[in-house]
């Protein structure tokens with residue numbers, strides 16, 4: 001089923017026309033209501049009338065996270081305070097958090113894109129949906145909540161954490177869908193076994209997992225652990241929250257809701273526009289937002305876009321799973337590596353569990369990487385020889401695929417700290433000194 005067939009299956013030309021109309025009116029709104037943008041556009045000699053079609057998008061300047069920080073907290077709002085009905089914020093690891101605001105119409109639009117996302121995963125009014133993303137300033141909990149209510153599902157607003165209670169309600173209420181981070185889903189799956197809960201009592205059929213990068217190997221593990229079909233959902237607070245893009249049943253990339261969020265892929269070094277299929281930084285122009293419209297927002301997420309038709313019938317472009325964020329890339333002895341690449345290598349082994357930590361340090365002026373990964377109980381109790389064999393295989397695979405020599409530490413199940421929200425997979429001690 002398609003939630004909004006008109007917008008999700010539009011002819012591409014018709015969609016581009018709609019996008020053009022929407023950016024035209026958006027640029028006018030920010031020009032007259034946001035001093036920051038008026039100044040920026042005036043400096044570039046651009047007037048609202050210069051933006052007429054979607055082809056004019058590239059004339060416009062980028063917006064960065066730093067611009068949001070510089071205008072903290074409300075400097076980029078395009079409507080008076082009375083029209084703001086909700087505030088969310090992302091907890092910045094460095095500097096001030098990023099604040100985003102919503103009008104009543106923004107909340108309606110957000111609910112609509114999340115409703116479309118859930119429909120893509122086959123979730124409907126007859127489902128019981130456990131929302132285990134954090135509720136609060138983070139957009140995950142409330143974002144999924146409103147979308148699930150819109151499609152008429154019965155929502156369990158349990159938020160993140162409290163794992164035993166999650167499992168108890170999953171059984172007692174018969175949850176058929178769950179939304180949380182993939183790392184927490186892996187933990188819930190493991191806790192099911194620890195609590196000796198009979199799988200027959202679990203009714204889950206779909207999981208809506210996102211907010212952090214995760215690999216196909218992680219998907220396989222979660223699907224086995226929880227006995228459901230795992231779907232990827234993407235989003236970021238600056239653009240709206242979860243529901244910017246979502247996988248359909250073909251699981252062939254995430255469809256971007258392009259009638260609201262106009263995507264581009266750029267070369268992160270030069271800012272140059274890249275064609276479909278090229279790897280680069282994802283940029284979004286959320287053209288219909290009232291409270292905080294942004295022009296060409298640089299997400300720092302690295303991925304590719306594909307425009308070939310999808311079997312599901314939607315004409316919206318698809319984005320590949322994110323490789324990671326440009327600022328998450330580790331440079332170890334000159335080798336560029338993303339945690340997700342290491343995750344792929346680790347989890348393709350049958351003996352490993354989806355819990356790992358990458359510890360980067362500097363010894364004698366040389367970068368060193370230690371990979372800690374948990375090993376299934378039964379393998380851990382095996383002979384030392386077998387464990388040593390596994391350690392060597394992981395080492396060799398990392399070396400051959402990534403060109404990196406890492407020290408591998410196999411640890412017992414339960415050793416690595418579990419996350420209830422976004423997982424912290426990297427401990428970069430180089431940054432601490």
Ligand code: DLL
Nearest residue numbers: 090140210211212213233234235236237241242322
């Ligand atoms: O993480 C919104 C969200 C909530 C998305 C629940 C999906 C589900 P922020 O806290 O602002 O918003 O973080 C946004 O998280 O720029 C990506 O780097 C990362 N991210 C989000 N979804 C995915 C995903 C929410 N499916 C940042 N795959 C983004 C990879 C993701 N990374």
